Amino acid sequence: MSALALGLVAALCWGFHDICVRFLSQKTSISACIFIVILTGLVFHTLATFGTGTFQTLPAQAVYLSIGAGACFVIATFGLYHAFERGPVRLVAPLIAGYPILSVGWFALQGNAVSALQWLAVFAIVSGVSCVAALSDTSDEETPAIGPTVIYALIAAAGFAGTFAFGQSAAFISHEMPSTLVTRVTALLLVVGLLIVFKLPFWPGRNALPWLVAMGIADGIALMCVLSAGALENAKYAAVSSSLFGMLTVVLAWMFLKERMTPAQWAGCAVAFTGVGFLAL
Numbered sequence: 017m018s019a020l021a022l023g024l025v026a027a028l029c030w031g032f033h034d035i036c037v038r039f040l041s042q043k044t045s046i047s048a049c050i051f052i053v054i055l056t057g058l059v060f061h062t063l064a065t066f067g068t069g070t071f072q073t074l075p076a077q078a079v080y081l082s083i084g085a086g087a088c089f090v091i092a093t094f095g096l097y098h099a100f101e102r103g104p105v106r107l108v109a110p111l112i113a114g115y116p117i118l119s120v121g122w123f124a125l126q127g128n129a130v131s132a133l134q135w136l137a138v139f140a141i142v143s144g145v146s147c148v149a150a151l152s153d154t155s156d157e158e159t160p161a162i163g164p165t166v167i168y169a170l171i172a173a174a175g176f177a178g179t180f181a182f183g184q185s186a187a188f189i190s191h192e193m194p195s196t197l198v199t200r201v202t203a204l205l206l207v208v209g210l211l212i213v214f215k216l217p218f219w220p221g222r223n224a225l226p227w228l229v230a231m232g233i234a235d236g237i238a239l240m241c242v243l244s245a246g247a248l249e250n251a252k253y254a255a256v257s258s259s260l261f262g263m264l265t266v267v268l269a270w271m272f273l274k275e276r277m278t279p280a281q282w283a284g285c286a287v288a289f290t291g292v293g294f295l296a297l
Contacts, residue, residue: 089203
């Protein structure tokens with residue numbers, strides 16, 4: 017499977033994850049949601065690693081890179097949740113959706129060639145996703161000061177870009193399954209530490225648990241897809257196409273929750289998928 021296809025699978029999984037958050041965030045503690053999702057992702061990946069017989073000793077450099085990916089993933093997760101908690105979506109979504117620009121920029125800084133048309137395709141994808149996600153926000157409620165919200169959103173974008181850069185580098189020099197397992201263990205340890213230090217709740221409640229487990233499995237598949245692309249050609253495309261999750265969340269809400277999609281949002285979808293189609297050529 018190509019890096020672009022792996023990114024699309026990740027986007028679909030994260031889209032499912034986000035649409036579930038719409039239900040749960042109003043009734044369940046954010047910290048408990050994050051804990052259960054990351055714990056489930058670790059259990060899922062552990063079973064997948066040992067079940068496929070792909071566990072192996074990693075070189076020290078791959079371990080360090082995987083630990084860095086885990087730390088960045090926790091930063092990105094908390095930044096995303098807090099940014100969307102403050103809102104509005106029309107401000108937060110475009111900023112977070114811009115992380116592929118950072119991913120491709122880092123790829124270019126490493127001396128790799130990125131053509132002008134490839135940059136144009138990346139900007140088309142980011143613009144289309146941002147348009148669809150931002151136009152989904154029809155709330156007129158007052159929101160907190162935008163300064164901290166922008167900071168949280170930019171932290172999330174940088175965190176995702178860092179996760180994919182470190183994780184794909186680890187997969188390139190070792191094997192994606194054990195390196196992603198180290199990333200998952202690191203993420204869980206950091207989350208547990210943060211929840212203990214700040215005395216935040218771990219338990220989400222019995223009703224939310226099945227949904228959070230499903231979200232954790234989806235998150236586990238998504239992160240595994242993007243990081244495993246590190247061993248493939250054009251690994252950066254996995255990070256780029258995975259950013260479609262913000263758009264797919266809105267489309268899934270249209271399909272299953274009967275939420276309205278405006279002509280401008282459909283145009284944003286067309287622009288984004290045009291960019292994906294160009295990268296697939």
